[in-house]
Amino acid sequence: MEYIYAALLLHKAGKAIKEDDVKAVLTAAGIAVDESRVKALVAALEGIDIEDAISKAAVAPVAAAAPVAAAAPAAAAEAAAEEPEEDKKEEEESGMAGLGALFG
Secondary structure (H helix, E strand, C coil): CHHHHHHHHHHHCCCCCCHHHHHHHHHHCCCCCCHHHHHHHHHHHCCCCHHHHHHHHHHHHHHHHHHHHHHHHHHHHHHHHHCCHHHHHHHHHHHHHHHHHHHC
16 A cells, blocks of 8 residues: 555655665665565556556445435434344343453
């Protein structure tokens, strides 16, 4: 992930994304540089319009996430209404037993 951040930082600064520049950013951040990852990143970004990729990435998840987020609370409310009291007690007890096993 830090390799992509380095490339984005260079892009934002208006500099070309070259191996030496990516290495310099990572080194300045105190990150051990893996030469093969740097080469792979630079090769993968060659010919890519980063601004276009950012704009597409920023728009797509927002549109897809909205319906899912709205449906989740309704599904949780239905599930909670259907569970009888006994199931909740058993679930709590089994959860506590599991926690006890973690701490001996």
